[in-house]
Amino acid sequence: MTEGSAGGRTPSRAVEQALVDAAERVLVRDGLGGLTVRAVAAEAGVAPMGVYNRFGNKDGLVAAVLARGFDGLAAATSEDTDVDPTARLLACGRNYRRFALAHPQHYGAMFGPGLSQAAPTAELADRADAAFTALVDRVRYGMDRGALRPGDPRGTAQLIWSSVHGAVSLELGGLVLTPDAAASYEALLQMLLDGLR
């Protein structure tokens, strides 16, 4: 089997990517409960055995979709590289919410029941850790430049993550009890900066 020319993908890898694409469409359409080997096979137009052979079972499918989600979140929150540490942190927070609102089914699966359902592979843990590390890096950048007070960057990142995760979870659940969810989220980011400065 030769390497394909586009991005060095082998044909086998391309088939796998096409199946994960199909799995993402099923997740968005039918939710986590509908993400079955049979549904993904039908969506991709292949025999169920083709899905079983690559992903094992539903757990493997969920893990593949979650890995895509963590990659997308890491990319979104690493996007802004503003030199100003406060601006970089604010952009990270805004991009976190944007990702969650644009991909609610992924977000719910990544940090809800999906994660515990998925086979906890080392690869998946690495991808999730990379998404958290994007935030830790921004916190460290902010501490080094006086935008946040010195401390353990992972500990401070956990506090920020708790708050933004809670805010977007409530928003996705229709539980923002104030008139303007976007304004409330901006006030949350400012509160975090004030409380951690």
Added chain:
Amino acid sequence: MTEGSAGGRTPSRAVEQALVDAAERVLVRDGLGGLTVRAVAAEAGVAPMGVYNRFGNKDGLVAAVLARGFDGLAAATSEDTDVDPTARLLACGRNYRRFALAHPQHYGAMFGPGLSQAAPTAELADRADAAFTALVDRVRYGMDRGALRPGDPRGTAQLIWSSVHGAVSLELGGLVLTPDAAASYEALLQMLLDGLR
């Protein structure tokens, strides 16, 4: 039908309470997915028709269990009436976490998929609102006494709720990436006080 002597409950009301008790046991044992009319009837030792007659269907059962949950959360977060406004806010935050960790299935149902699954009755909305109001009252108390800077108490309560909800949701999901979840939660409460002062 005469009023019963214990707490003014009619026998009919006592039966209903016994069915909600049974529904709570099913929720704790089998999760939200297992909370069916059939399972609750079996748990309570009655015919399924007895459950249908009082709760209609699964939605009605979920709503009844969620209402209990909101009452419990409101009671837990209203418990402490320390005169010092900072101490009262801290106790409210600690009691929120204690309730969630002690009742993870209720908590997950109250603020996860359960709430959107339940028939959105006016009564349930009132019970949920009462739980939020317990926090708003504490925020107003803190603003009036200088522990929090002046502002819209509901808006500030939404920020606090976002953060504590996120923290306990991550903890219930096994997603606290620092060594000590209790210490991280205390740091979160302090961050909220610092950021809102």
